[in-house]
Amino acid sequence: MTYPEQFKYTKEHEWVSIEGDTGTIGITFHAQQELGDIVYVDLPKTGTSVDVGQSFGSVESVKAVSDIYSPLAGEVVEVNSLLSESPEKLNEDPHGAAWLVKVRLSSPVDAALMSAADYQAYIGE
């Protein structure tokens, strides 16, 4: 599996992609693989404020419900409506069409986030 170079990654298996003052958050291919078939995605409403390390939603698979932790601080400006109808997209295209939320940043991005290479080393790939 390829992990996009332009993304940053967390130890909790989220990815972020920054464009200007907006960050997109998703979960990694590895995360969806570990979770198995995803059956429900619970996401916040637009306007919700999120903080680094804070849980802002959850992903439910046939195995477990897992919290999603925000790698970013800011306000949710867009939520991926695709996922409420088609949670399986998160298994199919976790780095693309199945992004979770877009956040308008209120503070600079945490420097501790991992590069694609570091993340792959972290998950042992």
Add this chain to the structure above:
Amino acid sequence: MPKTLGKVRPHLTQNEPLLFEQSSAGKKGYQLPELDVPAVDAATALGAENVRAEIAGFPEVSEVEVIRHFTRLSTWNYGIDLGLFPLGSCTMKYNPRINEVVARMKGLAWAHPYQPEELSQGAMEVVALLEKYLAEIFGMDAVTLQPAAGAHGEYTGIMLVRAYLEAQGNPRKKVLVPDSAHGTNPATAVIAGYEVTTLKSNEQGMIDPAVLAAAVDENVAAMMITNPNTVGVFEENIVKIAGILHEKGAQVYMDGANLNALVGLARPGDFGIDVLHSNLHKTFSTPHGGGGPGAGAVGVMSHLEPYLPGPRLKAVDGRWSWDYDRPKSIGRVRAFYGNFGVLVRALAYIMAHGGPGLRNATIDALLNANYIRARLEQHYQIAYEARSMHECVFSDACQERKGVRTGDIAKRLIDYGFHPYTVSFPLIVPGALMIEPTETEPKSELDAFCDALIAISKEIDEDPEMVKHAPHMTRTSRVDEVTAARKPKVRWTGE
């Protein structure tokens, strides 16, 4: 499957359509006596808009069809009375029949909660005795029996913590939970108004005192600890852990889901626990799962006692009465005094065993789990090397190389006549197989179970595809759990 293995043989069982599908107009299984009062027109009495001519799709069947329907369905069941029920962390132990005899005694079975106190002395004595015995077993100062089940007990316990801290001026903000915890722990903390901080376990699957010390500050209200934890390992640093929390004024909550490993051997109150809940339907042998209801007794140390749900029992001149004068109480958490019938069964279990008997049961539970571990360890990867208590947790690491995961192994186990173990929990073990045999299993049953799992590991080497498509001998082949979860059909629509 080798013919000598497994507990099942091919066997005829009858198919059964839904009651809706058996329905035909006009059939019924009742006869009502003729009206002996003036007839009332429902539309006049209730308003025509509130009356319907018929209930759409309501099944119409005869008495014998209803009896056969449910009797046939009952033969499809698997329960503890048919064999080992190795669901880890669930303590699916045998429910001794003496419990049922006692619970059916007329004076107890027919007691009404609105009976006056002077006619309820026996029932109140049952409650008082069970509180006393559980307090002794827990090593705690007081016990409430009101909560109706485990998660309810957790919620009650954390509300007690909140009330206690609030009375000191600050309920605090956070509850710490290890990453191996049951999902109900963080859920409880959130419902009680706390933020949850998850602590990573160390490489032995235990709480790391250094990680804990770094996470505890004056904002932490409590830590919720399961001991032994969900990997079946005793948190051997528990006294140190409790010390770290107490030093910062935080409370130590123990989830007693795994208390079956401790009864008669170690008392949570002695190793620093402030409040715990115990599932009577696990550790104290009352019916479990569909056979419930449950009971989630909560034990507390004396500083939390004033906050316990009211009313509380008090004895005056040898007579029991309810004490409603409990100004600090968090209030009732359940109507009357909990699931009384369950409490009677738990008391019967404790009294039938006595102290030495309870201790023996615990030792047998530990022995059975470790016997399974010893037999399976060469075939399945043990999750953590630390000594197992009452359950053992493996991972599917060896089998995954052939593309077979824990869920597939569990399905194949059904073909051998066993209920599956707990699959994919705890979450910190990738591909977990969590096995808890309990003390009530004879060695022959444990051997049959281990033989089946060993045979499956050989099948995986030889024919992994066959295992991946199990079960093969059941009424229904593998069901599509994913579609069922994504697009659930929750009612019959005739399609």
